[in-house]
Amino acid sequence: MNFTLKVWRQKDRESRGGFVSYTAKDISPDMSFLEMLDAVNQELARKGEDIIAFDHDCREGICGSCGLYINGRAHGNQSGVTTCELRMRHFKDGQEIVVEPWRAKAFPVIKDLVVDRTAFDRIIQAGGYVSVDTGSAPEASTIPIPKEIAEEAMDAAVCIGCGACVAACKNSSAMLFLSAKISQLALLPQGHPERKIRVRNMINQMDKEGFGHCSNTYACEVECPKKISVTHIARLNREFIRAQF
C-alpha cells in the first residue's frame, strides 16, 4: 500500500510548526501505524534528514506514550485501540493521511508530534493516590471488596494516561482522565479517608494546568482507547459536590 502523509513538523517548543508532505511506499497492511512512520523515518534518516519525532514505547497499547491525531481522530478511526495498535489495513490504498500531535493548551508541543503531558502527572501528584507508607498496610484479606465494586473500580483504573480524551474534547477538558482516578478511589474503601480532599485538590490542579471544562459531548468516551465510560465523570461531579459539605 502507498500513502501520502501530511505531518505536523515543529522544531521545538518555541518554533512555529507547519505541515510537510511525505510519501509512504510499499506499506504492508499488517504494519502498525507507527511501523509505517518508522519506514518513512528510515528513508529520511538514510537521506540524512531529521526524522519525524513521535512518542512511543511499549507498542502494545498499555504504556500510553503514543498518541497521534490521525485524519481528525485521536488514535485514528478504530475504536478501542491506541496508535501503536492501529493497523494500516484500516486505511485505503493511496489515501491521504493527516497526522497531528494532540492539540491542547495544557499539552505544549515539544517537537513534531511529541507533546508535554506532565500536566497529568501534576494532577496525580495533587492527590491521585492513597496515602499509605510502605510497611503500614494491614493484611490484604482484611479489606473485603464486593466483586462488582472491584470490577467497576478496575474499569476506571485501566486509564493509560495517553491524553486522547483531552485531544478529542473541543474544550480540551481532562475530566475523563481525572474521573478515572477519582472514581477508582471513590469506589474502593481504601480511598475513602481522603476522598474529599483528593477531589478538591485534583480539580484545583486541573484548572491550574489550563484544561477546559466538560460540556458533556462525550467525545472523550468515543476516543478513549480503553473505553472508559463518561459515567465516571458523573461520579466525579458527585464526589466534588459531596466534598463541599
Add this chain to the structure above:
Amino acid sequence: MVLNSKIPEGPIQQKWDNHRFNLKLVNATNKRKYTIIVVGTGLAGASAAASLAELGYNVITLSYHESPRRAHSIAAQGGINAPKNYKNDGDSIWRLFYDTVKGGDYRAREANVYRLAQVSGNIIDQCVAQGVPFAREYGGMLDNRSFGGAQVSRTFYARGQTGQQLLLGAYGALSRQTHLGRVKFYGRREMLDLVVIDGQARGVIARNLENGQIERFVGNAVILATGGYGNVFYLATMAKYSNATAVWKAHKKGAFFGNPCFTQIHPTCIPLSSGYQSKLTLMSESLRNDGRIWVPKKAGDKRNPREIPEEERDYYLERLYPSYGNLAPRDIASRRAKEMCDKGFGVGATGLAVYLDFADTIKRNGKAWVEEKYGNLFDMYHEITNENGYETPMRIYPAVHYTMGGLWVDYNLMSTIPGLYVIGEANFSDHGANRLGASALMQGLADGYFVIPYTIGDYLATTKFAAIKTDHPEFEKSEKETKEMLKRLVSIKGKEPVDIIHKQLGNVMWEYCGMARNESGLKKALDLIPQVREEFWRNVIVPGSLDGFNQELEKAYRVADYLELAELMVIDSLHREESCGGHFREEYQTEDGEAKRNDEKFAYVAAWEYKGEKKWELHKEPLIFEYVKPATRSYK
C-alpha cells in the same frame, strides 16, 4: 578481587530477620542529609524511590520517559505471586522458595530467593492498601490463579493488566512523595555514565532528551533500576526504549556482569508476520491455563485448523509432560515449540508458529467466561493478526522476553562498586537460569519496597563521604567523554540507519545465541559481532542535532552498547558448557531432549569483570544448595 555475596549466617528462615537487626540504621533526623539517585521508575525504581523518601532520604529520580507511569513494567499482564495460601491448596513460603530455586534450574542464590518468598506477602498487603484493584471473588475476597510452572494457585492479578495496576500503585506512592518535595523527578533524562569517585558511586551523567543538554547529578549512593537487555535481539517483547546503556556504563566502570547469557524466551507471543516488524507482542501465559497447545501430526499440514480432526493433532506438551501439560515452565514450552517447528510441524504462513486452542474451554465454560478472563488478549490478537481467536486457534511462537542475567549484586543488592545498588530486572539475582511466571513483578517490588530501604541505610550509616559537588574532576571527565561519544556518532555520516544495523545484530544473536546454542554457532557469533560493530562505527547515519530532541541519536548510543554487551553474552554462553533453564546448549541434553546441567563444574554465578576493550575476567561465586538439593528438573 574476591566476590563476597554477604549471605548472612544462620538457618535460611532467620537470615533476613537477623540481618535486618544487624544492619546499622541512619538516625531519623540525619536521613535528609543523604541524597540517593534512583535511575529508572518502573516497579523497582518507583517503589524504591517512594519508600526511601518516606523514610526521609533526599531522593532524585531519573527516567527517560516523560512520566514514571510509562515504564515497561506496565506491560506485564499475568500477575504477581505470593504464598498467601488463600486457596488452602498447600502453599507456603517454603514452597514458593522451592519452586523458584527449582524453576531457576538451580542457578540462583538460595538466601536471596528465600527472602523474596518471605516478603512477597507484604507486597500484596501494600498494593491492596494503595487501592490496586486486584481481581476478587463474589465474597469480596482476593482471587488467585495458577500460573506457568506452579501447581498451586498463588498468583494475584488485575485482569490482564497486573503490571499496569501495580506500577500505577507505585507511581501513586512516588507522586505523593514528589508532591511533598521529598523526591525530585527528572523526566526525559537518560543516564549515560556513572561517576565513581574514590571507589564510591557518587553520581551520574545524564542527557536531557528534550534539549540535548548533558547534566550532572551528585549523591551519596546510586540505585539502578533500569530493567533488562532483551532488546539486544532487536525483536523482543521489550518496549522500544528499554535498553542496557545504564548497566553497561556501570559495568565499564567496575560493576561485574552476572550470567549475561541467561535470557528468557517466552512461549506465548504473537508470531512474526511481515518482514517489517518493529517488535513482538506477548500474550500473557495465563492463556496456557485454559488454552491447549498443538500442532498437526502430519508435517506441513496446511488444512484449516478447524478441519483437522482430534486424532490428527499432537498436543505435544500434554503428551510429553502429563503432570504439568500446557503449564510446563517457559523455557521448556518455548524450546518444544521451536523443536516442533524445526521438524516441519509449524503452522501459519511462515511455519514458525504453533496453535493455542480455546475450543474445548469455550465448549465447557462458554465464550462469555473466556471473554471475561482473557477478553483483552483476544482483542489484542485480533487487532494484530486480523483473526478471531474465539473461532480459530491462535498462533503463537516464542520470543525474547526477559533477561535473568544482569549486574552482579550481593545479598544487600549492592554491586561490586560500593554505593552502586542494582534492583529489579537490572540485577542478576533471584531467578537463576529461568524465571517463573508472575515472579518479575514480585522481585521488582520486593527489591524496591522491602529490601533496599533496609540495606542502603547500613551503607550510608557506615561509610564516610567526602564533600563532593558536580564540579569534581571526575564529573568533568565523564561529561567530556560522553560528549565525545555523542559527537562521534553524529559525525560518522554513513549510509545505514541505526535500525538496520541493530537488526543485523539481532539476527546474529537470535540465530546463534537464542533458544538453542552450540559451540560452533557461538564461535561464529564471536566472528560476526565485531563485523557488525565495525559496520556500525563506520557506516551508521545519525541525522539531527546534538542539542535537541533526537530519537535517532538515542537509538544509536543504545545500539552502540548492545554491540559490546552482545559479545559478552556470547562469551558467557560459550563458557557455560552445560544446559540450564533458558541457556540450552545442544551438546548438553538428555536422550529425550531435556536440559542437562553440570552441577559439579557450573554451579556458580559467572560474574564478568570488564578489563578494557573486548577483555573480561571471569569471577565465580559458588552456589551452595543447603536446602533445595539440585535434582534433574522434571515436569513429567
